[in-house]
Amino acid sequence: xxxxxxxxxxxxxxxxxxxxxxxxxxxxxxxxxxxxxxxxxxxxxxxxxxxxxxxxxxxxxxxxxxxxxxxxxxxxxxxxxxxxxxxxxxxxxxxxxxxxxxxxxxxxxxxxxxxxxxxxxxxxxxxxxxxxxxxxxxxxxxxxxxxxxxxxxxxxxxxxxxxxxxxxxxxxxxxxxxxxxxxxxxxxxxxxxxxxxxxxxxxxxxxxxxxxxxxxxxxxxxxxxxxxxxxxxxx
Amino acid sequence: xxxxxxxxxxxxxxxxxxxxxxxxxxxxxxxxxxxxxxxxxxxxxxxxxxxxxxxxxxxxxxxxxxxxxxxxxxxxxxxxxxxxxxxxxxxxxxxxxxxxxxxxxxxxxxxxxxxxxxxxxxxxxxxxxxxxxxxxxxxxxxxxxxxxxxxxxxxxxxxxxxxxxxxxxxxxxxxxxxxxxxxxxxxxxxxxxxxxxxxxxxxxxxxxxxxxxxxxxxxxxxxxxxxxxxxxxxxxxxxxxxxxxxxxxxxxxxxxxxxxxxxxxxxxxxxxxxxxxxxxxxxxxxxxxxxxxxxxxxxxxxxxxxxxxxxxxxx
Numbered sequence: 001x002x003x004x005x006x007x008x009x010x011x012x013x014x015x016x017x018x019x020x021x022x023x024x025x026x027x028x029x030x031x032x033x034x035x036x037x038x039x040x041x042x043x044x045x046x047x048x049x050x051x052x053x054x055x056x057x058x059x060x061x062x063x064x065x066x067x068x069x070x071x072x073x074x075x076x077x078x079x080x081x082x083x084x085x086x087x088x089x090x091x092x093x094x095x096x097x098x099x100x101x102x103x104x105x106x107x108x109x110x111x112x113x114x115x116x117x118x119x120x121x122x123x124x125x126x127x128x129x130x131x132x133x134x135x136x137x138x139x140x141x142x143x144x145x146x147x148x149x150x151x152x153x154x155x156x157x158x159x160x161x162x163x164x165x166x167x168x169x170x171x172x173x174x175x176x177x178x179x180x181x182x183x184x185x186x187x188x189x190x191x192x193x194x195x196x197x198x199x200x201x202x203x204x205x206x207x208x209x210x211x212x213x214x215x216x217x218x219x220x221x222x223x224x225x226x227x228x229x230x231x232x233x234x235x
Numbered sequence: 236x237x238x239x240x241x242x243x244x245x246x247x248x249x250x251x252x253x254x255x256x257x258x259x260x261x262x263x264x265x266x267x268x269x270x271x272x273x274x275x276x277x278x279x280x281x282x283x284x285x286x287x288x289x290x291x292x293x294x295x296x297x298x299x300x301x302x303x304x305x306x307x308x309x310x311x312x313x314x315x316x317x318x319x320x321x322x323x324x325x326x327x328x329x330x331x332x333x334x335x336x337x338x339x340x341x342x343x344x345x346x347x348x349x350x351x352x353x354x355x356x357x358x359x360x361x362x363x364x365x366x367x368x369x370x371x372x373x374x375x376x377x378x379x380x381x382x383x384x385x386x387x388x389x390x391x392x393x394x395x396x397x398x399x400x401x402x403x404x405x406x407x408x409x410x411x412x413x414x415x416x417x418x419x420x421x422x423x424x425x426x427x428x429x430x431x432x433x434x435x436x437x438x439x440x441x442x443x444x445x446x447x448x449x450x451x452x453x454x455x456x457x458x459x460x461x462x463x464x465x466x467x468x469x470x471x472x473x474x475x476x477x478x479x480x481x482x483x484x485x486x487x488x489x490x491x492x493x494x495x496x497x498x499x500x501x502x503x504x505x506x507x508x509x510x511x512x513x514x515x516x517x518x519x520x521x522x523x524x525x526x527x528x529x530x531x532x533x534x535x536x537x538x539x540x541x542x543x544x545x546x547x548x549x550x
Contacts (some may be wrong), residue, residue: 002384006427009476009506021471032265046262048474049499055474057262060535061542133472134265135498138375178265179376196264198365198377204264 001028001076005069012057021051023130030209032076038077043068049208050133062219091128091211096167097222098189101233105186109152113135121145121216129174129212133208139178139204143212146172158184163230167192240511243396244387246301250535251358251387253379256289258366269370269389269493272453272516273350275315278545283311283331284406288546290358292368295351300342305536308395309402315348315517329407348415348517357396393424406502415517427522431466432504439463440504441526449520453494456515459471462486465502472500478507510541
């Protein structure tokens with residue numbers, strides 16, 4: 001596994017694995033992060049994987065950069081470059097109620113790209129997405145790639161309030177807002193699942209390097225699974 | 236089960252947040268680290284009342300807090316220079332103070348510095364959340380008194396431990412108490428992305444004063460000053476380190492602080508050292524700041540000394 005490092009803080013270092021966004025790289029970084037968290041447990045305070053990099057924060061009281069980097073090099077040397085064959089069980093399925101009532105930009109996107117709403121839903125839910133990175137907010141997963149035909153730029157003015165669970169598109173990325181927050185993505189539906197719950201053993205449903213599929217559901221199933229409507233929704 | 240006793244706040248102040256040493260091991264989930272902004276004052280408040288380094292204390296921004304004690308215990312108030320009273324009698328800051336059940340403690344508006352730290356013997360008894368911390372995040376709706384991210388509000392009770400052995404009469408010598416009026420020069424570790432800035436831009440940054448803008452909070456400190464031109468503005472988002480100086484397309488630098496987003500895509504000039512951030516946390520909007528480059532070994536030495544002093548380790 002090839003990488004270089006740069007010092008990004010008194011107690012942090014960023015490993016660079018490549019220069020371009022590609023899914024093999026994201027998976028490799030995910031495996032590197034998991035291996036380091038496991039092998040260097042107790043030495044690393046935090047690990048932040050992203051598209052091409054992995055930030056490590058270490059404990060200055062008990063470690064120094066050169067011995068840490070030696071251990072990092074040992075751990076990463078043992079990792080194969082090629083990903084192991086992924087299986088369907090690695091893919092997380094997320095039910096989504098694609099509907100203008102909870103996805104107010106669905107019809108705008110359909111008009112913009114010259115498709116029916118049904119075709120937009122069909123195209124968006126046909127893909128298997130990869131979690132490229134987690135950030136912006138707790139459990140917020142940047143998923144790619146949205147089919148080029150559906151690529152839509154961010155809203156010029158972000159909405160002040162996007163309800164938790166809402167699914168959106170920005171350019172060729174798609175994501176679910178885990179918590180209610182302001183947001184500029186184009187909203188197309190909502191999941192009844194909780195993407196982030198601090199009281200769960202695994203607070204974040206998604207992690208970088210995982211795969212995701214969206215399963216379209218109707219209003220009845222959405223409500224049965226605990227889905228809710230928000231004051232701002234146009235039912 | 237005995238009734239929980241503590242401090243009941245009749246005035247919660249403008250922004251009062253429970254803070255400890257921050258979270259560990261959660262940034263890969265998009266959760267930020269948080270923790271006390273001025274660790275120096277926070278760590279002293281805890282040490283004065285005999286607490287271990289990571290204990291939760293109340294970070295009070297802009298003072299104006301009043302509470303009544305429901306137990307006999309010890310407190311310490313450090314940080315911003317603000318008048319402190321127990322039942323109307325003036326008290327020293329940076330000092331362990333005995334309080335008795337029924338006492339009213341008042342903290343006025345600070346004259347210098349902006350953040351005060353209130354610690355109680357044994358630490359406030361608050362359940363920890365993700366990352367083993369009770370650090371209060373308004374934006375994430377996590378941590379704090381009830382674990383829901385709300386800052387302290389009127390009528391809140393901060394539970395305190397009872398039945399502790401008495402505490403020594405301790406005070407931080409005046410010569411050790413920082414002067415928050417001094418013009419601040421922040422130490423910067425220059426980063427690899429410094430290549431994206433032409434030499435004359437770096438000269439501008441390291442030789443001119445910058446002003447702390449009113450848009451400075453626990454997420455980041457926005458600065459105003461000579462604009463910094465960057466080669467190639469967009470970068471693939473990567474993990475953000477504490478103190479990173481990011482330069483957005485408008486050329487006005489932003490220092491990323493404790494409650495920063497975990498990843499970001501603006502080019503970074505380098506990172507302000509944690510000890511400089513402690514001092515920055517006491518500067519109000521409008522303060523003048525300067526920057527100087529520092530080598531890694533010096534910054535690490537300074538940080539290790541700080542941690543060793545407060546964590547009580549001898550290396």
